[in-house]
Amino acid sequence: MLRVGLTGGLGSGKSTVASIFRECGVHVIEADAVGRELMQPGQSVYREILEHFGHDVLSTDGTIDRRALAKAAFGEARLDELNRIVHPAVIAEQERRMRIIASREPEAIVMIESALIFEAERMGTVPEWRRRFDRIILVTAPDEVKVARYLARVLPADASIEQRAETERDAQARLAAQIADSEKISHCDYVIENSGSPEHLRAQVGKILPQLQAVSKAASAPDGLQAARRI
Numbered sequence: 001m002l003r004v005g006l007t008g009g010l011g012s013g014k015s016t017v018a019s020i021f022r023e024c025g026v027h028v029i030e031a032d033a034v035g036r037e038l039m040q041p042g043q044s045v046y047r048e049i050l051e052h053f054g055h056d057v058l059s060t061d062g063t064i065d066r067r068a069l070a071k072a073a074f075g076e077a078r079l080d081e082l083n084r085i086v087h088p089a090v091i092a093e094q095e096r097r098m099r100i101i102a103s104r105e106p107e108a109i110v111m112i113e114s115a116l117i118f119e120a121e122r123m124g125t126v127p128e129w130r131r132r133f134d135r136i137i138l139v140t141a142p143d144e145v146k147v148a149r150y151l152a153r154v155l156p157a158d159a160s161i162e163q164r165a166e167t168e169r170d171a172q173a174r175l176a177a178q179i180a181d182s183e184k185i186s187h188c189d190y191v192i193e194n195s196g197s198p199e200h201l202r203a204q205v206g207k208i209l210p211q212l213q214a215v216s217k218a219a220s221a222p223d224g225l226q227a228a229r230r231i
Helices: 014-023 031-038 046-054 064-076 077-106 117-123 143-154 160-176 181-187 198-220 224-229
Strands: 002-006 029-032 110-113 135-140 188-191
Touching: 002 014, 002 077, 002 117, 014 029, 014 110, 014 135, 014 143, 014 198, 029 031, 029 064, 031 046, 031 110, 046 064, 046 077, 046 188, 077 110, 077 117, 077 224, 135 198, 143 160, 143 188, 160 188, 188 198
Parallel strands: 002 110, 002 135, 029 110, 135 188
Antiparallel strands: none
């Protein structure tokens, strides 16, 4: 099994890249989706969030209101507190799912899509990220493009000027909490620049995928680790 980390800041388009890899047969595990599952009522993460942040972060149906939780985390400078609750549980579940895939498909490429691969180590919630992955891919775009994408994704068509301004501040706060792409690049094996056309994006994925497949195949051979390192 080849373990690949796919990361990128807010609005970088890493989910789009992940979808392209998935179409090509790569197993993709989305950190956000895992986190949402673990935040459901009855889960330990759900209980811990309520203990730390109170019932103000709940929706009327008893589920966690992610916008209210984000407002508490970013607006009240409690992001580190939230991450220490969520990150370890999400990582443990990712590892469990990877082991299941590896047992069924030894040559599989398993990709973890997460915005916070590097940040988790800096925060101290998930140390030594490099041991978790054999390859790292960074999806990048100019910050102004990232913010514009975020606004287009979350704002309703009839959003007021005030709503737009508040959402843009939220986007800037989220970006500020993430490590700059320029700092991440030197730690990555591949960089996908995502400010062009969909065709250009697919072409970049098309160049990377055969290399990942070659490494995965080599890693599953009898001298797998040594062979993979030579590629």
